[in-house]
Amino acid sequence: MSKHIETNPSKERIQYLKARKRKKILISLTQIMLLIVFIAQWEICARLKIIDPFITSQPSRIVNTIIRLYNEGQLFQHIGVTCFETIVGFISGTLLGTAIAIILWWSEFLSKVLEPYLVILNSLPKIALGPIFIVWFGAGTTSIIVIALAISLIVSILEVLNGFLATDEEQIKLVKTFGAGRLQIFTKVVLPANLPVIISSLKINVGLSWVGVIVGEFLVSKSGLGYLIVYGGQVFQLDLVMASVIILCIAAGIMYKAVVLLQQLFIKSHI
Known part of the structure; x- marks a missing residue:
């Protein structure tokens, strides 16, 4: 005889999962933004000759x-x-x-x-x-x-x-x-x-x-x-x-x- 297991999560569980998902998305977006800012600053500094592109190269x-x-x-x-x-x-x-x-x-x-x-x-x-x-x-x-x-x-x-x-x-x-x-x-x-x-x-x-x-x-x-x-x-x-x-x-x-x-x-x- 099969048993029916209640699988509907509680309201608190749903809120917890949503908060956890938002946190993961925020972390991923922050990581991407840090990378974009780093690459942009690298390119700008090289174009403005603040750093020597021959030594450090540049993204482009x-x-x-x-x-x-x-x-x-x-x-x-x-x-x-x-x-x-x-x-x-x-x-x-x-x-x-x-x-x-x-x-x-x-x-x-x-x-x-x-x-x-x-x-x-x-x-x-x-x-x-x-x-x-x-x-x-x-x-x-x-x-x-x-x-x-x-x-x-x-x-x-x-x-x-x-x-x-x-x-x-x-x-x-x-x-x-x-x-x-x-x-x-x-x-x-x-x-x-x-x-x-x-x-x-x-x-x-x-x-x-x-x-x-x-x-x-x-x-x-x-x-x-x-x-x-x-x-x-x-x-x-x-x-x-x-x-x-x-x-x-x-x-x-x-x-x-x-x-x-x-x-x-x-x-x-x-x-």
């Missing part, structure tokens, strides 16, 4: 540079190269980091053995390993992906492992009383409880993957946004540098928003 020149790259057929080529390297490094770092964290949670002995090494590797400047990776994997896309992977991997392992270890002990004891084995404890308690932690590690890995890829492109690439930034700096084309940085910000923002959307879908599915 950046737009012209992006249009020129598009007309030359280079814009999406460079964006595609960087996005491909970032996505591969991002997915690899997250999956491999989560897999290693599962192994370390499964074996307390192995976790204790590797703990100091993980801490040392996490504190090591991964950028310093860039030339080594280039020698090992060659001056190409593989080296760039490995650099991105190296920067995000250890953070993923530590983040997810700490979440696994912090799982509610009472829940684990409860399933143990029903005779649950190690695999059942992990699949029924630990993993479901730490899905938010894994999604949080995705957010962290977005930024780390972009950092790793851009650093790799600084060192070895012949295409990509990092290459454009280095090339523009070498030939003093600051318009090209600023255009590349802005495209980079937009691409990173889109990738981060995709992770946030994934998080929201996950939350809705568990309500």
